[in-house]
Amino acid sequence: MQETPIMEVEARSEIKKGKNKKLRENGFIPGIISGKGMESIPVAVKKDEFRKCLNKFGRNAIIKLNSSDGNEYNVMVKGFQTSPLHYDIIHIDFQKVSLSEEIKAQVPIKITGQELLEAKRLILNRQLDAVLVTGLPQDIPDDIEVDVSNLTPGSTIKLSDLTLPKGLTLSSGSDQLLLSVNDARVQESEEPEEPEA
Structure with missing residues (x-):
């Protein structure tokens, strides 16, 4: 079984456009964690850390997210949005997964x-x-x-x-x-x- 990468994420309380813009200016990518039977959880991850993880482990890797609020999540990258001008990643959708559910x-x-x-x-x-x-x-x-x-x-x-x-x-x-x-x-x-x- 492949090594599970670990990434630190910041829990977000606000998801307003202005806040998201400020996050991106500070080198973060806003995102959400969603899953079956749970409400979406807004988070932010460092852009450089996410790119390194994607390059090393691939798009379908299981990633362990350590949130600043003390929670942990096993996730996969469900998708991400890029800006049309620079193709920078501007938003990530993480999908919470269970290792025992298909x-x-x-x-x-x-x-x-x-x-x-x-x-x-x-x-x-x-x-x-x-x-x-x-x-x-x-x-x-x-x-x-x-x-x-x-x-x-x-x-x-x-x-x-x-x-x-x-x-x-x-x-x-x-x-x-x-x-x-x-x-x-x-x-x-x-x-x-x-x-x-």
Whole structure:
């Protein structure tokens, strides 16, 4: 099981726009902790600490939040908002999780071997960038790897063809197309012939 990162968060009593702006100016990101059967809890986390955690442990890591009011929460990052101008994270949604209850999560698809397809002049058509799975929070991986190096023209991979880590099941239709492979030469139509005079 992966190491559980710990982050310190500040409990917030006010969620007004002015307060949130001041938090961001001081290097914090406002956020909320939500979960089944609980009221949302406003918090703030240091921007640098959150970025380091995200880079090191990935989007689907379980994070232990130590709040300044003495409470502790096991959470996952449900989502975050970014500013349209600078792509800075301006708000985080944490989801409180239980290590004994299954959750649904989007897991990115990581393609390997694409350069070998390109060397054979084959084109990879991706239909999905992520797949929705169900499992215990600690079993949710950062990504699911798909090796395409041995695929041939006309090959397809559906969600049902994926090898999921132990304990995970698909939450979306298994017949859904994930990717397909085409021959680039078929798409390169010959130059049209000059009409006869």
